[in-house]
Amino acid sequence: MKQPDVVLIHPPSVFDFRDRTIFYGPISDVIPSSPVFEMYPVGFLTLAAYLRRHGYRVTIVNLALLMMRSRRFRPEKFLRRLRPRLFGIDLHWLPHAHGGPEVAALLKRLHPDIPIVFGGISATYFHEELIRNDAVDFVLRGSVTEPSLLALLRELEGDPQFQRVPGLTWKDDSGARVNPDTLPSRTLDEYDFDLGMMIGSVVNHLDFWTSIPFHGWWRHPITAVFTVRGCARRCVACGASADAFGRFMPGHFPLRRSPAAIGAMIRELARITRAPIFLVGDLLDGGAAYAYAVLDELKRSAIDNRIVFEFFRPPPAEFIGRIDASVRHWGAELSPESHDEYVRARFGKATFTNERMAEAIEAILATRCEALDLFFMIGLPGQTFRSVIDMTAEIERLFQRFDRRLSAFITPMGPFIDPGSEGFEDAERHGYIIRARTLAEHRALLEQRDWESILNYETKWMTRAEIVDATYEAAGRLNDLKERYGRISSHIAAGVRARLSSAKSIRKQLAAAGDGPLDPNIHRALVGEIRAFSEGTINDKAELFPSGAFLRNFRISGIIPFIARELMGRFRARTTKPSVMRTIRA
Structure with a gap:
């Protein structure tokens, strides 16, 4: 079987x-x-489709x-068999600050003659530090790197x-x-994904794991359409703000x-799966005309999948009705x-009152909406331990007022x-x-043995220990509320x-050990x-991600045409010289 021209590799957060x-x-x-963090960025799919x-x-x-599925899996043996023109590794999310460079070092030992390129948001931010790594040959900067990757291949x-x-x-001899x-x-339209590639990989190699997005995907294949790259919002802690x-x-x-x-x-996703389709990005951030045009497209599509809309601020009643x-x-x-409206405003995503939010919730739940989930965060500017606990009391009031579709x-x-964010670059304000500024310092944090020590920040209002304490206290209270009000x-x-109790127990025992050796049972x-x-x-x-049987999740009648198209494309590729194919498609 022919070797690929490019192998895009998604590393674990911590390699070992x-x-x-x-x-x-x-x-x-x-x-x-x-x-x-085994879910690879959607950019892998758009890069692959473009190439x-x-x-x-x-x-x-x-x-x-592959590494998390089996302790017997040996990445060295697997990677040694690959001989592409180019290896690509994502450093999109900073939690891969350990795994990404380690995979590069392994590849360079196995294939010293094959170049390695990094890409992603974090790779862009740390490109100068990355290129000093002996195992890294190239870094592609940017959020839209499909044309540049093609140019590099050529x-x-x-x-x-x-x-x-x-x-x-x-780098060259001069540095x-x-x-x-x-x-x-100016548009994302040229950069879509290629479902046929993933389906073809499964069919051709009877390989159900190498290229799927995350571990539980076959059980709950939630899919996403990224409506936007970048963001109009100014969240203090976000590297894509x-x-x-x-x-x-x-x-x-x-x-x-x-639209x-x-x-x-x-429509393409709905042909192969019955799973929910998540629209990433608040459509209203593109303006009312844009958002309504998307709804017109959805109406014409007439699909049965649940479409999940993301809102950064309460949507108006008219839009909900549409x-x-x-x-x-x-x-x-x-x-x-x-x-807390003050904390919410300081975080920078949106400014709105709790009354306005309740009005929007009421309007949404007055429709056929099947589920409305609210997301709250710990570690925000101005947020105290007491504020986190009060958050659960406010959630209880919402549970009392609205039906079980609200969670x-x-x-x-x-x-x-995130590096690059306001909270990182202007932290004191x-x-x-x-606690970490460089890529190497973040890598060192990832090697710590508890998540309190891994955090790269604390706030003037909460230490790292208090952030952990607040998380577990709020989680326990919210879990009780969900049970009491029929959400779960x-x-x-x-x-x-039970799992929360075990986590708190492990945390106590790790704290007792300090920097010393762990109790053998804990180890x-x-x-x-x-x-x-x-x-x-x-x-x-x-x-959030209910599982289901394969035949309930997928539409076999829709998958078969993808398989046929993929097999026909591979047949044509075998009977046509690669250089001719590239000339035809250029």
């Missing part, structure tokens, strides 16, 4: 997590992945997932002139070189996908971040405040104390309660363990 005793904490309870359209063979390897095919690749940081930024894109991208990300943001392209992507008239099944997520989640901001079953509540319980004491300790993942 299977041999370490790390108490990760509840840093992933409201996202699909585990504390290893395939230009005649290149691309393979996605979710190395984090340079590697002939007499390379790397100075011609826009947005590339590289590091930083090319001018790429020309800014308007302030952060304006500081270090080349291009003009936010960059939106057109027609959103509709096309949703959603209900346009979409057969829908849900919504709203992120007030705090019940709520509280999560700590962690493990890191926002009340943050930052007694069985689910009991499971969360055995923690070594390589990523779930028992860290997952499902503040909420059950099934509350």
Whole structure:
């Protein structure tokens, strides 16, 4: 079988997590992945689709997932078999500050002649530090790097002139070189994903794991359409906020996908899965005309999947009514971040009153909306331990007022405040104390053995220990409220309660050990363990991502055409010289 031209590799957060005793904490309870952060960025799918359209063979390897599935899996043996023209590693999220460079070092030992390129938000921010790593040959800067990656591949095919690749940081005998930024894109429409590639990989190799997005995807294949890259909001701690991208990300943001392209992507997803489809980004941030145009596309699409809308501020009643008239099944997520209006305003996402939020909740639940989830956060500017506890009391009042379709989640901001964000760059003004500044310092934090020590921040109002204490206290109270008001079953509540108790016990024993050796029983319980004491300790993942049987999740009648198209494309590729294919598709 032919080797791919490019292999895109998603590393685990900590490369040797299977041999370490790390108490990760509840840093992933409201996202699909585990504390290893095995869910790769959607950019992998758009990069792969873009390169395939230009005649290149691309393979996605979710190395984090393969490593967490089996202790017998050996990444060295697996990676040694690969011989592409180029390896790509994502350093999108900073929790991969350990795993990304470690995978690069391993690849360079196995394949010293094959170049390695990094990309992603964190790679862009730390590009100068990354390029000093002996295992890193290139860093592609930017949020839209598909054209630059194509340009880099083409340079590697002939007499390379790397100075011609826009947005590339590289090195030669004279040292590091930083090319001018790429020309800014004006739309996301050219950068869609390629479902056929993932389906084809499963069918051709009978491989159900190498390229799927996260561990539980076959059971709850929630999918997403990214309506935007970048953001118009100014969240203090976010590395993709308007302030952060304006500081270090080349291009003009936010960059939106057109309503027609959103509709096309949703229809394609709905052909293969019955799972919910999450629209990432608040449509109203693109303006009313844009948001209503998306709803018109959804109405024309007439799909049965639940469409989940994201709101950063309470939507107006008219827009809620239009959603209900346009979409057969829908849900919504709203992120007030705090019940305290002062704290909410300081965080910078949006300013609105609790009364306005309650009005929007009432309007949403007066429709056919099937679920409305509220998200609150711990670790915000101006937030005290008492404020976190008061947040649960406010949630109880909402539970008393509204029906069971309304639920709520509280999560700590962690493990890191994003570099580039206002809270990181101007920490004192926002009340943050930052404990790590460089990529190497964040890597060192990830090697600590408890999540309190991994946090890269504390605030003027709460120490790291108080952030952890507040998280567990609020989680216990909220779990009790959900059970009392029928948001979750007694069985689910009991499971969360038991896991929370175990997590608090482990934390106490780790604190007692300090920097000394662990009790052998604690060591055995923690070594390589990523779930028992860290997952499902503040909420059950099934509350957000309910699992289902394969045949209920997927539409076989829709998958078959994808398989046929993929197989036909591979047949044509085998009967046509690669250089000819690239010329045809260029």
